[in-house]
Amino acid sequence: MSRINFLLLLAVLLSGLYMVRNAYEARRLFTELDRAQTEARRLDADYQRLQAERHAQATNLRVEQVARERLRLEITETAFAVHSEQVGPALAALTEAGFELSIDDFGTGQSSLGRLAEIAVHELKLDRSLVRGIEHDARARRVAGLIVELGRDLGVEVLAEGIETEGQLAVLQQLGCVLGQGWLFGRAEPATQFRPEA
Secondary structure (H helix, E strand, O other): HHHHHHHHHHHHHHHHHHHHHHHHHHHHHHHHHHHHHHHHHHHHHHHHHHHHHHHHHHHHHHHOOOHHHOOEEEHHHHHHHHHHHHHHHHHHHHHHHOOOEEEEEEOOOOOOOOHHHHOOOOEEEOHHHHOOOOOOOOHHHHHHHHHHHHHHHHHOEEEEEOOHHHHHHHHHHHHOEEEEEOOOOOOOOHHHHOOOOO
């Protein structure tokens, strides 16, 4: 076999090997893509099932005549904003069933003000990190005041968390915040020792 024929044969063999390798890689990629699509379909089916279960739970609560005005469901601001596509339909079903919704840690998470227009919210809970510095930090005081003002404009209650001093309470009252909780009013205690005021 001449050198030229040998080189031609070698080139053909290498090209064939390259094509076989690429075909194998393409098949592997298509197999992984098919697995990913199957997993996506499974996740979507699971999500749809969970949505149906949440809707059924909300409906069951309505049918059982739970005193809905005594229940307020809390969700953190970040979950409300970042995961709104996942939790939004469930929250809407619960508010349609008559339950009230409270956004916890408001003012510190990833806020999405647009969601406040889409889902009926009854309460914003002003985060304790803003309340902590409200006496001496003008920026914290200004942010807290803006949240109180936002709540007032939307017809939504604003509750300040983590009130520990009379000074904090005085500033919050000056800002127009009339609801609060914290150690200033009472320490946390086990449910077995809790006695509601008459």
